[in-house]
Amino acid sequence: MEITFERRDVLLEQLPWENEWYKPENMVELELVFENRMKSIVEEWFVEEMVEHEDGRLIVKALLPENNWLYGFLLSFGTGVEVKNPPHIRTILAEIAEGIYKKYSLKTFGFPKVYKKSKEEKVMDYKFELTEQPAQPVLSMRTRTAVGNLPQELGKAYQAIIQYLNEIGEKPLDAAFAAYYNMDMEDLDVEMGFPVPRPLAEKVKLNQVKFPRGSRCLVFIRGLTTR
DSSP, rough: OOOOOOOOOOOOSSSSOOGGOGGGGGGEEEEEOOOOOGGHHHHHHHHHTEEEEEEEEEEEEEEOOHHHHHHHHHTTTGEEEEEEEOOHHHHHHHHHHHHHHHHHBGGGGGGGGOOOOSSTTTOOOEEEEEEEOOOOOEEEEEEEEEEHHHHHHHHHHHHHHHHHHHHOOOOOOOOEEESOOOOOSSSSSEEEEEEOOOOOOTTOEEEEEEESSSSEEEEEEEEEETT
C-alpha cells in the first residue's frame, strides 16, 4: 500500500509550540556581525537576512525571541560573531562569558583561579617547593587502561593495596600516587600505589618497587577550593 503526503502551509500560531515563543513582546531585533569564516553556518540560519560586506564580514539583522535559548544560540558561535545591537544583549552575553572565564581559566602551572566575590572570600594562593626525595619503597599495581576507565582502575588498585596492608598490619607512609608512563588516552600505561616505610613481602598482582632518588615538586594550595 503506497502512502503519499501533500505539503501544505501551516500558520506559525498553529504549531505545537509554547505561545510565549513568538509573542511580539518577547521578540528582539538583533544586528549581528559575523566573521567570514562563519559563512557556511550563517547561510544555514540566516540565508535571507545575510548581507556580505565588501571586507568579507557578514551582516545579519534578524528578529528572534529573547530567552535563554537565544543567549546560548549566540554564544555557540564563539568569537565568530559580535552582537552590535541591542546593547542589553551585549551586556548579558558579556556577563555569561565572564562567568565562564572565571570558572575555567587557569593560572600558572595549570591551577584554577579563584576570584574574590565578597569581603568574606579570599583569593586562593599557591606555594611551590622543590625538595630532594630519597629513594622510596612503594607498593603498587601497574596496568593499561583507557583514560575514561581510569577512576575505576585507581579505586580498585588503592583498595587492593590498602586491604593487603591491613592484612599484614602495615600502613601507607604517605598519600597515594599515580605515575604515568605514556600519554596515550586510549591505552594509558599507569602505575598506582602507596609509599611504604620498608620493603614488604610480595603478593600476586602487587609490585614491590623503589622510586629512585631525585627532585620533587610540592604544591600547597590555600583557599576556597569549592569555587
